[in-house]
Amino acid sequence: MNSTLKPVPWKLHLAVLAVAIAFPFVFPSNFMVNFGVLALFYAFIGQSWNIAGGFAGQLSFGHVAFFGVGAYASTILQIRFGFSPWVGLPAAAIAGALVGGIIAVLSFRAGLKGSYFALITLAFAEVLRIIANSVDITGGGLGMLIPMKPGAANFQFAERTGFYFLILALAAGSVALAEWLRRSRFGAQLAAIRENEDSAKALGINVFNEKVKVMLLSGAIGGMGGCFFAQYFLYIDPLIVFGTDKSVEMLLVSMIGGAGTVYGPLVGAVLLALVSDGTRALTQIQGLSLALYGALLVVIIAYLPNGLIDLFGRWRKPARGKR
Amino acid sequence: MLRVSGLSKVFGGLRAVDDASLQVDQGRIVALIGPNGAGKTTLFACIAGFQPINAGRVQFLGRDITGLPVHEIARAGMVRTFQITQPFAKLTVHENIAVGAYQKFPERHRAWEHARAIASQVGMEHMLEQPASELTVAGRKRLELARALATSPRLLLLDEVMAGLNPSEILEIIAIIRKIRDSGVTVLLIEHVMHAVMSLSDTIYVLSYGKIIAQGTPEEVVNNQAVVEAYLGRGSTLPQDDAKPGASHA
Numbered sequence: 001m002n003s004t005l006k007p008v009p010w011k012l013h014l015a016v017l018a019v020a021i022a023f024p025f026v027f028p029s030n031f032m033v034n035f036g037v038l039a040l041f042y043a044f045i046g047q048s049w050n051i052a053g054g055f056a057g058q059l060s061f062g063h064v065a066f067f068g069v070g071a072y073a074s075t076i077l078q079i080r081f082g083f084s085p086w087v088g089l090p091a092a093a094i095a096g097a098l099v100g101g102i103i104a105v106l107s108f109r110a111g112l113k114g115s116y117f118a119l120i121t122l123a124f125a126e127v128l129r130i131i132a133n134s135v136d137i138t139g140g141g142l143g144m145l146i147p148m149k150p151g152a153a154n155f156q157f158a159e160r161t162g163f164y165f166l167i168l169a170l171a172a173g174s175v176a177l178a179e180w181l182r183r184s185r186f187g188a189q190l191a192a193i194r195e196n197e198d199s200a201k202a203l204g205i206n207v208f209n210e211k212v213k214v215m216l217l218s219g220a221i222g223g224m225g226g227c228f229f230a231q232y233f234l235y236i237d238p239l240i241v242f243g244t245d246k247s248v249e250m251l252l253v254s255m256i257g258g259a260g261t262v263y264g265p266l267v268g269a270v271l272l273a274l275v276s277d278g279t280r281a282l283t284q285i286q287g288l289s290l291a292l293y294g295a296l297l298v299v300i301i302a303y304l305p306n307g308l309i310d311l312f313g314r315w316r317k318p319a320r321g322k323r
Numbered sequence: 324m325l326r327v328s329g330l331s332k333v334f335g336g337l338r339a340v341d342d343a344s345l346q347v348d349q350g351r352i353v354a355l356i357g358p359n360g361a362g363k364t365t366l367f368a369c370i371a372g373f374q375p376i377n378a379g380r381v382q383f384l385g386r387d388i389t390g391l392p393v394h395e396i397a398r399a400g401m402v403r404t405f406q407i408t409q410p411f412a413k414l415t416v417h418e419n420i421a422v423g424a425y426q427k428f429p430e431r432h433r434a435w436e437h438a439r440a441i442a443s444q445v446g447m448e449h450m451l452e453q454p455a456s457e458l459t460v461a462g463r464k465r466l467e468l469a470r471a472l473a474t475s476p477r478l479l480l481l482d483e484v485m486a487g488l489n490p491s492e493i494l495e496i497i498a499i500i501r502k503i504r505d506s507g508v509t510v511l512l513i514e515h516v517m518h519a520v521m522s523l524s525d526t527i528y529v530l531s532y533g534k535i536i537a538q539g540t541p542e543e544v545v546n547n548q549a550v551v552e553a554y555l556g557r558g559s560t561l562p563q564d565d566a567k568p569g570a571s572h573a
Contacts, residue, residue: 004413005414184431185425185431185434188418191411191414191422195412198373198409199405199470200422201397202404202405204474207394
């Protein structure tokens with residue numbers, strides 16, 4: 001079953017965590033660890049979208065706004081002001097949350113819902129991209145290069161496994177947050193808002209406040225994702241960290257895996273990483289991975305509207321019949 | 324407990340509710356009846372804060388709640404149901420009711436326990452795991468009632484919870500509403516099922532073209548000339564005939 005308030009069993013959490021921890025030891029090659037980092041990274045930023053879009057039903061096309069703001073916040077602090085990226089990580093979270101809060105207050109005050117909200121988030125992301133392109137502190141269109149200084153203190157690891165375990169910790173944290181949403185009153189209120197705002201109000205839920213809160217959370221996660229991205233690739237520019245393709249990826253991994261589920265983004269992210277690494281290893285055609293991924297999306301929406309995770313549910317409980 | 328005075332609601336040129344006043348006393352079941360389009364649901368929406376009003380005041384538990392947002396009115400203890408049921412479709416029955424229960428009990432286990440108790444109070448204890456989208460009309464109406472009840476309201480506004488139900492389902496829900504009242508919750512209901520209104524209500528208000536045209540006990544209202552005319556049209560009763568026939572259905 002998708003999108004319910006049922007907790008995921010602890011055993012499943014432990015099993016997934018065990019597999020994730022064992023992965024770089026079983027597949028120690030750079031290629032495979034890189035694959036793992038990317039999958040967990042997409043799972044992490046996908047969870048940012050999932051918390052707002054999947055759990056609370058606030059669909060956004062511009063989640064990259066948080067991501068980009070986080071990437072720039074930590075990188076500017078590091079390059080221009082000499083702060084360690086470890087300071088940059090919480091700063092990125094705060095910056096992302098701030099942007100999430102601002103977008104939320106403005107658009108929910110104005111009563112924007114559904115596709116209008118989606119469009120306004122897209123507009124915000126584009127505006128931020130243009131700002132990043134035109135002011136000095138971001139380095140404009142040239143972007144910012146983070147000097148390579150390996151060392152855990154610099155948030156840079158000689159071994160890719162260092163990054164792997166860092167993003168694993170972040171992703172695990174985001175899964176824990178999603179799990180908490182399933183179990184908590186806050187999560188139940190978000191589900192109510194997603195399903196029917198009028199009913200939620202009628203029962204005494206402060207719809208506006210709850211929606212702003214969830215956008216703060218979602219923005220914080222997106223911001224941290226941006227910081228990690230900058231440190232992993234050591235280069236950011238407006239098109240990379242505010243590009244619409246990232247918004248789409250954040251949304252796609254959740255939808256393909258299962259929006260509103262705890263592990264949906266992870267399932268979708270593993271598939272995305274498989275498709276993108278797989279096509280890159282086999283062919284030279286640029287963008288083939290996204291085309292393939294799009295085709296997969298069509299198939300999944302047609303046959304598994306609740307996402308791939310539904311497949312596991314069906315296989316576990318075939319007796320549930322209908323739907 | 325609830326006092327509405329001089330409430331008016333205008334849509335464009337239409338006075339949907341025109342200077343309506345009514346009072347609901349603690350522990351009573353009060354009914355609001357009237358022909359289709361009389362403005363009953365609009366009046367409900369205005370009382371519960373879903374619609375801004377053009378004139379008048381709403382007082383609840385001695386406090387002026389005119390213009391307060393819906394969720395604050397609900398938290399103060401006045402909770403409405405919807406005529407066209409609005410379930411949380413993808414959630415199960417238990418989860419739907421739990422959302423209401425969470426408003427009273429923030430901790431998960433207490434909220435879920437309370438939801439289970441409410442479910443058995445309205446006879447839904449066998450359907451806890453069913454998704455709300457798969458319920459029948461009767462089930463959805465009950466769920467609507469249960470969800471509101473789970474918030475532990477002081478006053479329940481029930482908008483046609485019997486519409487679309489078969490006679491035996493109506494009898495069941497009459498018994499449920501009576502039990503709710505006996506447990507200390509005051510009830511204001513909109514209903515078209517007249518035998519239910521007659522057997523449940525302590526007081527009845529009749530709304531026609533946005534105006535309250537009559538009020539009183541069930542007997543008084545049935546015998547009211549204006550009420551019969553509102554339902555059946557002028558000339559439908561002969562003066563000497565005492566106006567009994569029409570008012571008992573519709």
